[in-house]
Amino acid sequence: MSLVHLAQARSPWVLHYDASSCNGCDIETVACLTPLYDIERFGAVQIGNPKHADILLVTGNVNHKSKRVLRNIYEQMTEPKVVVAIGICATSSGVFHQSYNVLGGADQAVPVDVYISGCPPRPEAIIDAIIMGVEKLKKKWKEEEEPVERSNQGSTPERSTANVG
């Protein structure tokens, strides 16, 4: 494995998005950053900006409003990227699947790579999911040809204004 691939595997930057979760999974996800579980030893830091992040952690169900937001955030992330659906609600809408406003899990809005079920999943399981995400990321790094440079000047209005109701 070349130095570049080694570096890519050891620096997964994580972005956490809550798409209408009850916050149980969010609390467990943020707990991964605390000294007891410490995801930073794998090089992961929680970055608040999709343009800087590699791994998108989605918690909670997707409804019509959060679908637009989730899609917007996903499109702003630069390649290669991986989506991890945390909790049974993000996987397949859990106990809320018959609710009138729930569209389903995170895969209704974005392509998901890793699913982890649980209500909420333990932080150890979440760390496991992030590591699985890193493994998928490694495969995507190997497949990618050359880094692409793109300007946002030609973007459609739908994308550039994050107009979320």
Place this chain on the structure above:
Amino acid sequence: MNWVLVGIGVLGAPFLGGLLFGIDRKVTARLQGRKGPPIVQPFYDVIKLLAKDTTYTNRRQVFYLYSYLLWMLVALILLLTLQDFLVFVFALTFSEVSLVLAGFATKSPYSHVGSNREMLQILASEPVLVFMAFALYLATGSFLTGGVFLIDEPLLFSYPLLFLAVLLILTILMRKSPFDISSSSHAHQEVVRGVSTEFSGKYLALFEITHWVELIIVLTIVFLFWANPWWAGVLLALGAYFVELLIDNTYARLKLSSMVRTTWAWGFGLSLVNILYFVL
């Protein structure tokens, strides 16, 4: 002037800066009771960023980012070749203003907030650097940085209050709590990401590398306070660095107004008293 040494200094500064950042994260982690990333983590981050896709909003932003790096390197070369300290301060200021302009070059309001905060940080930290230039002139008779190697007693002994003021603004220049208002050295979340909101990929890598060079420049400023046995200066710089780490882990981020008030009251005040003691 040994150009080979200067060349080694310029090429080695990013590596040394990156290593110091890595040690910073490791020590911070250990102080917080966790394992922390490996010491070479910043290099992994930058290599990954260089390989990632890049998006940018316009070419002005890219230009200002290159300007940020370029002027930072100019400031480093001026310092390493022991040139005029005031010109070095101006080069450093040009560099920081380039960063502010890079933040303003996009339409993102988060970026503008970060740039506004960065401007106030510059406003808070520059006066003490200018006072240090005055102290240099009073101690050595000229503004040339090389003068510190020729004087008998180190600058620290005659200007202890100024040294305290420099330690105060070191927190701002190193982007550590309580004064890490604009963009923190750690991955503290900003308003989205402050100045670097619209940077990604290789331009973010450039931003990181310039931070590393900035760290070396800032530690060299501390080194100048005891330059005569050079190892004493290096120990002083590393000591200040570790003190900053401790302060970072002890304090939370303060408000912008508190930062400006504290640095202008204490920084200005202490430096002024020290300088006036020698002038009067």
